[in-house]
Amino acid sequence: MKSSDVKHLADLAYITVPDEQQTAFEQDFEGILEHIATLTEVSEEVDTLPQYYHQTLREDIQQPRNPAFSSDIHDKLLKGMPETENDYLVVKTILTK
Amino acid sequence: MSTPLSITDLHTEFNNGSKKPSELIEEILSNIEQSNPEINAYTEVFADEARVQAQELDHKQKAGQELRLLEGVPMSIKDAILIDGKKTTASSLMLEPYTAVYDATVIKKLREAGVIFVGKTNLDEFAMGSSTENSAFGPTKNPVDPARVPGGSSGGSAASVAGSMALASLGSDTGGSIRQPAALTGVVGLKPTYGRVSRFGLIAMASSLDQIGPFTNTSLDAAYLLQAIEGHDELYATSATLTPEQLLDIPKIKEAKVSQMTIGLPKEYFIDGIDPEIRTSIDQVIATYTSLGVTFKEITLPYSQYAIPTYYILMPAEVSSNLARFDGIRYGLSKAEEAENLLDVYKKSRMEGFGDESTRRILLGTYVLSSGYYDAYYSKAKQIQALIRRDFEQAFSEVDAILTPTTPHTAFKLGEKTNDPISMYLEDIFTVATNIAGIPGISIPAPTKGLPIGFQLMTKHFDENSLLTLGNAYEQTVKI
Numbered sequence: 001m002k003s004s005d006v007k008h009l010a011d012l013a014y015i016t017v018p019d020e021q022q023t024a025f026e027q028d029f030e031g032i033l034e035h036i037a038t039l040t041e042v043s044e045e046v047d048t049l050p051q052y053y054h055q056t057l058r059e060d061i062q063q064p065r066n067p068a069f070s071s072d073i074h075d076k077l078l079k080g081m082p083e084t085e086n087d088y089l090v091v092k093t094i095l096t097k
Numbered sequence: 098m099s100t101p102l103s104i105t106d107l108h109t110e111f112n113n114g115s116k117k118p119s120e121l122i123e124e125i126l127s128n129i130e131q132s133n134p135e136i137n138a139y140t141e142v143f144a145d146e147a148r149v150q151a152q153e154l155d156h157k158q159k160a161g162q163e164l165r166l167l168e169g170v171p172m173s174i175k176d177a178i179l180i181d182g183k184k185t186t187a188s189s190l191m192l193e194p195y196t197a198v199y200d201a202t203v204i205k206k207l208r209e210a211g212v213i214f215v216g217k218t219n220l221d222e223f224a225m226g227s228s229t230e231n232s233a234f235g236p237t238k239n240p241v242d243p244a245r246v247p248g249g250s251s252g253g254s255a256a257s258v259a260g261s262m263a264l265a266s267l268g269s270d271t272g273g274s275i276r277q278p279a280a281l282t283g284v285v286g287l288k289p290t291y292g293r294v295s296r297f298g299l300i301a302m303a304s305s306l307d308q309i310g311p312f313t314n315t316s317l318d319a320a321y322l323l324q325a326i327e328g329h330d331e332l333y334a335t336s337a338t339l340t341p342e343q344l345l346d347i348p349k350i351k352e353a354k355v356s357q358m359t360i361g362l363p364k365e366y367f368i369d370g371i372d373p374e375i376r377t378s379i380d381q382v383i384a385t386y387t388s389l390g391v392t393f394k395e396i397t398l399p400y401s402q403y404a405i406p407t408y409y410i411l412m413p414a415e416v417s418s419n420l421a422r423f424d425g426i427r428y429g430l431s432k433a434e435e436a437e438n439l440l441d442v443y444k445k446s447r448m449e450g451f452g453d454e455s456t457r458r459i460l461l462g463t464y465v466l467s468s469g470y471y472d473a474y475y476s477k478a479k480q481i482q483a484l485i486r487r488d489f490e491q492a493f494s495e496v497d498a499i500l501t502p503t504t505p506h507t508a509f510k511l512g513e514k515t516n517d518p519i520s521m522y523l524e525d526i527f528t529v530a531t532n533i534a535g536i537p538g539i540s541i542p543a544p545t546k547g548l549p550i551g552f553q554l555m556t557k558h559f560d561e562n563s564l565l566t567l568g569n570a571y572e573q574t575v576k577i
Contacts, residue, residue: 009460012467013417014424014443017456028457029464031519036406039477046483048476068199068297068332070181076198091426092433 001029104170104318107264111154111164118154118169118213122147125171125215129262137237138247138256140176141184142216147171150213167325168211173263175254176217177224178309179298180204187300188232189222191429191450201298202333203267203309203326210325215263218253222452223420224274224302226250227524230515231454238511239282241549245508248278248524251312255282258312259549265322266312271303272408273503273528275310276540280503280551283542285568286312287319290559291535292337294323295330303415304335306408306532316541316568320350323561343559350562355570356390358563360554361496363398366527372506378543378550379502385574386500386567396492396499400484404530407485409522410465410478411533416455417462423450457518482533489534493557498567501527503540503551527553537561541568544575 003022006029010017017025070076074087083090110116126144133139154169174180177187179197181204186192200208208214221231229237229252239247240260247256251268255278258266268275270288279286287310294309301307311322324345330336362383367376383393425431425446432445451459465474492499505526514521531538536558540551556564 006460009463009467013459013463014421014440014447015451015456015459016444016448017460018448021453021456025457025460028518029461032409032461032522035519035522036409036474039403039406039410039481042400042403042477042481042484044484045480046487048479048483066332068202068205070199073198076182080196080198 001026001033102314104166104264104313104321107170108164108166111158111169114158117158118151118164119148121169122151122171122213122215125262125264128260129215132240132260132262135238135243136240136256136260136262137235138218138240138253138260138262139173139216140186140188140219140234140253143183143214147213147215154211165211166321167207169213170211171213171215171264172207173215173218173254173257173266174204175220175251175266175268177220177269177300178204178267179300180214180217183217185217185300186233187223188220188234189450189452189455190233191423191447192300193233193430195429197298199298202295202330204298206326207267218251218257218266220253221250222455223300223416224250224269224271224307225416225454225458227273227277227521228509228511228514229253229278230511231452233452236511239508241283242508245510245548246281248281248504248508250274250278251286252278254312255279255284255286258282258284258314264314265318267309268312269299269302269307269309270532271306271308272412272532273525275312276503276528276538276551276553277525279312279540280553281508281549283549284312284314285316285319285539285541286310286551287323287539288531288537289323289327289561290337290537291532292335293327293339293537293559293561295326295328295333295336297330297333297336301419303412304419305415306412308532315572316539316565317351317572319539320345320347320565320569323565337559339559345565346562350565350569353566354390355386355567358497358567359392359394359495360386360567361394361396361492361499363396363401363492363499363501365398365401366501371502374545374547375502375504375506375550378545379500379552381544382552382571383500385571389570389574394496396496398485398488398492398530400481400488401530403481404485404533405522405526407478407481407533408525408529409461410474411482413458413462414466414475415462416458417460417466420451420455420459423447425450454518485530486534489530489536489555489557497556497563499555501553501555503527503553507548507550531555537564539564539568541571
């Protein structure tokens, strides 16, 4: 793995990784991938599809409100936001056009 | 006056009037005040609320009403589990500003049982680590020897119990994060079967491997707490509906004889390089069980040698997906003020919010899931996960339980492994296979003349009754 590969991974993962850290990660990943490569020794193959014993999906019916949330969840969420307006959360403008 | 060591002792003392709940809380808070500045087990302490709750129980006690088993038990909670109205940081700068708006299911159940939550405990950021040195809020130290780590990632929880700053704690275990710190600090740590306990309200690290479990001073206490938190949760699809046989049976755990049981010793775990101090200690544990009539049998778990590399593909793959939600927009730390565009918000927020180990695992996960590498890594790891599970199924057709050391050595010094990720990852060499197979495991203190040592027991899926029966039988024999 090269430093440019680390930068590419960072771009895919939406993280800025400073240059000096890219070099450190490059060395770490070489060691980790070498360790992981021992899995190529295994040639036996088995079925890895999950075994379902029963239907795991609920019937499609309307549920009551989530019982984990207390009745004042609306107020709590508003209180936790830095800015609110008319019972709505105010967020930063991220698109200008 | 000393703090009782077990929930049973505490229950007796509360109900015969020899101790008041508020006295115990004051002892615990005093221990925290004395020890926490050095040990750093807690990230937040709820002193006022704990005192109010204890005083309410004092009134109940004074009125002659019997306190229920878990009423007044002072517990700490790993700061990756949500408590309504409390900060939940996962020991990350990313969530430093976050306050939970609901209780995790385990918290709701313990609250209803009357437990007193004393505070939130430190962890490796997002539960990624084996030493609790990866916390944004500083490392936790081992109460037994503060120059050494308490293990991780639930190191704060383990240290709180080992340092008498709580009678019990809840942690989470993805590859050994309950059992390894329990072993290094000298307490009991239980990872239940995957699905036995709801993970609703646990900040996810690797969703197919994570499980919540207790830290306690005895196996019986672990049984009491597990009984309080186990069971299906309609809010969490992976929580299991337990059959009557699978539900914990405390009377059976207390009274069942172990003389008809067979324990397997996997030859792959008892290799030549094992620390002689640990080998001697495990031999003493085996001798104790033998004196109780337990039969031992050598077994083989051939694919367990691939458990660590398998884990370090599956886990980071899930980490990279789970931590994608932390983007500086929806919750937690945001660098929107300094960003030039939306992509910049994501990148800057994630760079500032995540520590080195989290970033390392996110990138590794991104790599193993990326086009061209998915089959070579992730698909291969899923194959080997199936083979590891098959190994255990075959073993449990021959034995009731499996015994191994919990860790390859005793607690190491702070900073000793921080620059060597692979060395740190190998700390979990004896524990990760349990998570990969989804079976339950427990670490119990083993005999030692120096630093704490733990032995690990594992049983088949949902057979925590056998696991805790064996743990309790051992402790009753050595009089813990």
